[in-house]
Amino acid sequence: MRLYEFQAKELFAKHGIKIPRGRVVDTPEQVVNIAKELGVPVAVKAQVQVGGRGLAGGVKFARNPEEAKELASGILGGTLKKEDVDRVLVEEKIPIEAEYFAGVTIDYQRKAPIVIASSRGGVDIESIALEHPKEIVKEEVDPSIGLTDFGARRIAKKVGLEGRNMLSFAITLKSLYSILLGYDATLVEANPLALAADGSFIAVDAKIVLDENASFRHRELFSELGTHKKIPSEGARLRKALAERAEIPTYIELGGNIGIIADGAGTGMLTLDLTRDHGGDVETYCELGGRANPELIEEAMKIVLSNEKVCVLLINLIGGLNRMDEMAKGITSYLSKEKGLKHEPGAQIVVRISGTLEEEGRRILMEAGVDSFDNIYEAIEKAVGLARRG
């Protein structure tokens, strides 16, 4: 999960990294107040989780509080790359001598943390890699030793820094590294990391991506992040939010008329590919993981079928850990409740089951009057055929 900039900056400050003075606010009036307090030209920055914010117009600079208010009015309440903007960070505009890049991430192939630094900060690392590949310093860290003082200094030297600047850059790297470890982050990045006139480094922007799998170790932080999330009122974003709340591993809408529910990523992608190959137009890609239970598939059916665009639901299950008797119970439970609904979903349902306890699953489905396929291709052909007839 990517933190908002202001949250990342709070963690930076806690770990001794300098950040610009400022505050996060949600109304233009508050923007005026904070800009007056700061008494200097300010930056008004939309707080969103998507990348590429600057290019999309989410960062503006104002010379005075009135201008800041005007700019904030244009940003607040709008959307940026399809994300609602309900807060802006207002902070002092830092006079920058030079822009550096400093980041720590996990290298999945080397199976180790890696420090990335460059004297060409201010643009994303991909652009630096394209334009100045020789000016990126990458150093692997032995996780059992950690980032040593001399290791951090060596990186700072390679970036081209000397004297006090080298020392304070190295200290910043050590702070970034301890944030990565301390919060189970997969990415901690200060870019641009501005060199100020007094020789100190200031994180003008901050990016932290946390590992959701480690949320159990950071309950307080994660629950605080959760309170910032709003449940949207309708449509695709509501369905996505509901799927997230039900802990459905993957829910994606693609813009067709066939819904897919599968029990695993590999088999889900296979179902998507083959359905498209057969001329089907897929609306929903919903994947339950290899450890589903009756409640999960029932919830998934509810969410997928609440989408009016879905006219055929294709359920493709091939279980190892997933037991087909349990899946069948979830499917029939949904169907029996659906009969009581005022507005029955109009979609037709095609079920394919195979694998662990499939006979038992097929029997449960049959008793509820649901036919099920054994062969994936037959199920897909059926679903595509039904969708064509609309």
Place this chain on the structure above:
Amino acid sequence: MCILVDRDTRVIVQGITGTVGSFQTKVMLDYGTKVMAGVTPGKGGQEVPVYDLVEDAVEENGGDAVISFVPGPFAADAALEDIAAGLGLVVITAEGVPIQDVMRVMKLAADRGVSIIGPDTAGVISPGRCKLGVHPHRLFMEGGIGVISKSGALSYEVSKALTESGLGQSTVVGIGGGPMWGLTQVDALEMFEGDDETDGIVLLGEIGGTMEEEAAEYIRGHVSKPVVALIVGRHAPEGERMGHAGAIIQHGRGLADGKIRALRSAGVHVVNGPREIPNVMKRLL
């Protein structure tokens, strides 16, 4: 022969008393897997002997390999315990293991020469001999095809197609959904190339990362046996994680097209779906 596990593999089951662990242990025992003992802290003493510590289970019963049903938050510690107890093959089925935990396990395993399969894997099965995993084993049959897959369910689907057309499998290895792997496709390719029972290899890959490209490079230089590959996620949208942590196309990288091209240029026969695999394989054998 087959690779990784065979009739004589002595298996320890970690997390044996949970709902999943106890059910899957019964299935493995029925299949003929030599399950020696189980481990669940605080639950020592049941049908198969159950211990509080892996080292005790191994000391009193012997053990070569372990399958762990311990959930994500505790899975890494469980694996560290396996490595400490001297087990040589560790299958981690858990999803959702924190990545920094995985990193620590992989480092120690590499230092001690221990093979890790997973995390997020269905395990490994040598049909008719040993099942160290959660596979629906009736879809599998003993034979000469080695299967390598990131996804468990996809390996069931393809093994089903192979079995139905009379092609059995030597070993089916699920390497896991990533984004950090113990055993890789290249490792498994190397083992199958050296295994005299394996006549042909099926490689099941997916979008994201560069592992399939590395496998292609390896095949070009080192694999003489026929390889048939299937890459899923051809129609996946950019920027969406498709379920496995590693299965994502980012900035135009990790696309199925590139992987398919790389594999084809290395002489691999790439197909679009499971039902083509047996026919192509039969032609090549």
